[in-house]
Amino acid sequence: MNMVLLPGFAAELVAWLQRGFPAAGELALASAGLLACRTDEGHVCVDLVQEAGQRWNGQPWPELGLWRGQLLASGFVAEPGGYAPLLLDGDRLYLARLWSDEVALAKQLLQRAGPGGALPKQIKAALDPLFAGVPADDGQRLAAATALLNRVALIAGGPGTGKTTTVAKVLAALVMLQPGCRIRLAAPTGKAANRMVEALAGAKAKLGLDLVTLAELPDQATTLHRLLGYRPDSATPRYGADQPLALDVLVVDEASMIDLALFSRLLQALPPDARLILLGDRDQLASVEAGSAFAELVKLAGRTPEGAQRLAAASGSKQLARPGATLLGDGIAMLSQSHRFGGNSGIGELARRANAGDTAGTLALLAEQRSDLAWQPGRASEWLPPMLAQLERQLDDYRSAVREADPVAAFQAFDRLRLLCVVRDGPVGVAAINRLVETRLWRQDPRRQPWYAGRPVIVRASDAALGLANGDIGLCLAGPDGLRVYFPQGDGWRALTPARLPAHDTAFALTVHQSQGSEFDAVWLLLPDEDVPVLSRSLIYTAVTRARREVAVWGSATTLAAALARDVQRASGLLDRLRSAE
Numbered sequence: 001m002n003m004v005l006l007p008g009f010a011a012e013l014v015a016w017l018q019r020g021f022p023a024a025g026e027l028a029l030a031s032a033g034l035l036a037c038r039t040d041e042g043h044v045c046v047d048l049v050q051e052a053g054q055r056w057n058g059q060p061w062p063e064l065g066l067w068r069g070q071l072l073a074s075g076f077v078a079e080p081g082g083y084a085p086l087l088l089d090g091d092r093l094y095l096a097r098l099w100s101d102e103v104a105l106a107k108q109l110l111q112r113a114g115p116g117g118a119l120p121k122q123i124k125a126a127l128d129p130l131f132a133g134v135p136a137d138d139g140q141r142l143a144a145a146t147a148l149l150n151r152v153a154l155i156a157g158g159p160g161t162g163k164t165t166t167v168a169k170v171l172a173a174l175v176m177l178q179p180g181c182r183i184r185l186a187a188p189t190g191k192a193a194n195r196m197v198e199a200l201a202g203a204k205a206k207l208g209l210d211l212v213t214l215a216e217l218p219d220q221a222t223t224l225h226r227l228l229g230y231r232p233d234s235a236t237p238r239y240g241a242d243q244p245l246a247l248d249v250l251v252v253d254e255a256s257m258i259d260l261a262l263f264s265r266l267l268q269a270l271p272p273d274a275r276l277i278l279l280g281d282r283d284q285l286a287s288v289e290a291g292s293a294f295a296e297l298v299k300l301a302g303r304t305p306e307g308a309q310r311l312a313a314a315s316g317s318k319q320l321a322r323p324g325a326t327l328l329g330d331g332i333a334m335l336s337q338s339h340r341f342g343g344n345s346g347i348g349e350l351a352r353r354a355n356a357g358d359t360a361g362t363l364a365l366l367a368e369q370r371s372d373l374a375w376q377p378g379r380a381s382e383w384l385p386p387m388l389a390q391l392e393r394q395l396d397d398y399r400s401a402v403r404e405a406d407p408v409a410a411f412q413a414f415d416r417l418r419l420l421c422v423v424r425d426g427p428v429g430v431a432a433i434n435r436l437v438e439t440r441l442w443r444q445d446p447r448r449q450p451w452y453a454g455r456p457v458i459v460r461a462s463d464a465a466l467g468l469a470n471g472d473i474g475l476c477l478a479g480p481d482g483l484r485v486y487f488p489q490g491d492g493w494r495a496l497t498p499a500r501l502p503a504h505d506t507a508f509a510l511t512v513h514q515s516q517g518s519e520f521d522a523v524w525l526l527l528p529d530e531d532v533p534v535l536s537r538s539l540i541y542t543a544v545t546r547a548r549r550e551v552a553v554w555g556s557a558t559t560l561a562a563a564l565a566r567d568v569q570r571a572s573g574l575l576d577r578l579r580s581a582e
């Protein structure tokens with residue numbers, strides 16, 4: 001096995017194991033290398049059954065029995081109950097840390113699954129006025145009832161399917177059912193937390209609630225890291241089993257972005273009787289770190305006979321049980337009708353076809369020239385010049401706002417369009433595209449003068465003292481005292497001198513990963529010429545669904561087809577743990 005080919009973390013792990021366990025065989029060391037690579041790609045473990053007989057780095061893996069034997073003989077692999085850097089649980093090989101996160105999360109979920117405080121008929125009485133005139137079997141009404149009936153609830157749905165609208169009604173009902181309950185809102189990123197607050201404010205305004213109920217509803221959201229009290233110098237958050245969070249209800253938006261470790265910490269920090277309501281889109285890109293717990297949990301959707309009975313009583317509609325359903329399944333609701341994209345919306349249809357991996361349908365739709373879709377096929381060398389020319393015109397409003405040093409107008413103009421890249425490096429990587437925009441369109445040389453009026457930045461590290469979270473976007477504007485970087489904060493701004501900013505990048509273009517949790521009027525997706533492993537169906541879906549009004553794809557049919565053909569399922573043992581325990 002050629003260990004020289006292993007990337008950073010994998011090479012380090014293998015070298016460390018080699019030093020600590022000099023008698024370990026080459027096969028076991030190579031397996032550790034494979035595991036580290038897979039973990040880096042977001043998998044929680046390596047499923048030996050799937051890999052046995054396959055080739056990796058030019059070498060075949062042996063059959064299962066032999067492989068397991070050699071792993072356990074290495075000294076650095078133990079079975080559950082044992083203590084070693086790697087764990088072999090059944091046929092799944094884990095880094096010990098991820099194994100314990102997975103076991104802890106499964107245990108927490110199983111302990112918390114099941115009915116919450118209020119009775120179905122009380123829930124129905126609280127929901128009836130909020131859903132006046134809405135049929136008993138309406139998806140949002142069922143989702144609201146599901147969230148109120150269960151201590152752990154997931155509301156899963158694509159963009160604009162009404163997750164926020166539904167949760168606003170759930171919270172209004174909770175205030176009636178559980179007066180004085182402490183409700184907190186959170187999201188994995190600062191941007192997503194801000195969007196949640198805005199969307200919830202809009203949804204609350206439409207409910208026609210009395211002022212007392214409105215006053216009880218939260219109007220602030222925080223990031224999960226801040227909620228849990230993570231400190232920059234420690235991997236252990238302040239809140240945990242020993243010091244639980246002071247809340248009764250926690251709503252988390254964009255839950256598909258929560259990685260396994262964070263998910264596990266979050267559940268440990270929740271008081272035993274607290275309710276957890278997770279909102280998310282299972283088809284979006286999963287977290288950057290390992291795990292895809294939200295998407296996996298959604299697979300448990302389906303009701304037990306008791307769960308179906310409770311939901312029927314809480315909604316007034318007939319409900320069927322699903323054979324083999326679990327208590328966690330009782331808490332899962334799916335929303336499918338998008339209220340944002342109408343029936344003939346190109347964006348909605350593009351999202352559907354891309355998500356289904358329908359390459360021919362996606363390409364045909366893009367070629368139709370619908371008013372909200374555009375496609376410029378070809379290699380980057382062909383489409384980059386016209387893309388920059390079009391962008392030059394699109395930046396007019398932003399330029400004027402920057403000249404006026406008007407942060408409101410600047411943010412409005414800036415958020416109208418975002419360029420989204422697939423990768424960081426290479427000619428169509430986010431770094432190169434930002435440099436092109438800066439030098440060609442903004443006529444700045446960032447190497448000589450990194451700061452200039454109009455420079456947009458994305459923060460790469462949270463800084464609690466400055467009130468900045470990873471992913472926050474700021475705009476640099478000129479003022480009487482020099483350049484300041486403006487960040488939206490509450491109803492106003494926080495203006496910082498550039499030197500105070502934590503790590504950041506220029507943000508005319510973002511990666512699709514960085515754009516998660518944000519929305520823009522228009523999205524231009526820039527595809528690399530060659531296929532890269534990070535290109536996938538969910539990446540295209542995530543990029544497309546960031547757009548409210550218009551999507552333009554710049555890139556070849558071949559690259560798009562390669563992306564849609566790749567449906568990444570992250571290896572994990574979470575579902576098996578949850579199913580077997582029930």
Ligand SMILES: Nc1ncnc2c1ncn2[C@@H]1O[C@H](COP(=O)(O)OP(=O)(O)OP(=O)(O)O)[C@@H](O)[C@H]1O
Nearest residue numbers: 140157158159160161162163164165166199339340
């Ligand atoms: N039942 C409904 N009837 C009509 N309009 C609705 C309904 N539900 C939601 N909407 C509208 O659709 C839009 C999207 O709703 P909402 O923000 O609740 O969806 P979401 O799933 O939270 O979206 P996102 O993916 O952006 O988080 C809002 O303008 C909302 O007012």
